[in-house]
Amino acid sequence: GAARVRWAASMPVAEHLVPGWLAALRRQGDAPRVVLTATNSTAVAELVRSGAVDLGLVEGPDPLADLQQVVVGRDELVLVVAPEHPWARRRGPVEAAVLARTPLVTREVGSGTRTALEQALGGPGPAPVLEVSTATAVRESVRAGWGPAVLSRLAVAGYLRERRLVEVAVRGVDLGRRLRAIWVGGAMPPPGPARDLVALAGAARLP
Known part of the structure; x- marks a missing residue:
């Protein structure tokens, strides 16, 4: 079956951007089973740090220097x-x-x-x-x-x-402000749906 992934996103991103990004992944043939937690940016960062989720999406300005990150919008x-x-x-x-x-x-x-x-x-x-x-x-x-x-x-x-x-x-x-994907580990997001989502969101980025 489809990969099951856990992501967290701050409220504006979860409500207004993630649904479209997931639909685009589905059209590309990548249809992960996503468990998405919508919360505030501070809580998203904590979920990423703790390993409770593979990927976070935030719009807060905190540097989050201990996490890997890339601007996606x-x-x-x-x-x-x-x-x-x-x-x-x-x-x-x-x-x-x-x-x-x-x-x-x-x-x-x-x-x-x-x-x-x-x-x-x-x-x-x-x-x-x-x-x-x-x-x-x-x-x-x-x-x-x-x-x-x-x-x-x-x-x-x-x-x-x-x-x-x-x-x-x-x-x-x-x-x-910048919308960022955040994760723990290497310079690239975790392989699979998380990496695909970051690539897709970055390609569709608002100017």
Whole structure:
């Protein structure tokens, strides 16, 4: 039967990229039986270190110098608000310094999205107005009027197209980030489906 592999991925990658990558592997005739754990970037790295999974996929900015890694894609963080929020009607961007002082709806500590934003803005901002453990809960909390949030573009693209959320430009900070595959061992990912996935994702990488 098909090889059974254990992978872990941070939430945006697990929800928005891995399904397409696995479908592409299947079309190539490589159809592994994947047990995928979706969690935050910190937990993904721990699962890789412990040997619980063969491959991790993360979007957090932590160097993870003890792990082998390769960039497999690009993403950016975007500031979003409900259509009724005053920022939805702004003509100009929000300054990074203003964003850094604004209580946000956020993911939990350990989330790659939250860590990346804090590093980009120079440190943790004020206490979150609401802290939840999934991007879906963040999106719905923003829609319900709790306040702004900064999320992966992967996680909000559909909401922006449907005008359920509004993107607000931010000036004075780079919110781009790299998506990485991480593993323990040699310079190449483990042979088999993990290596095939990394090659496929890298070939399809966003510019």
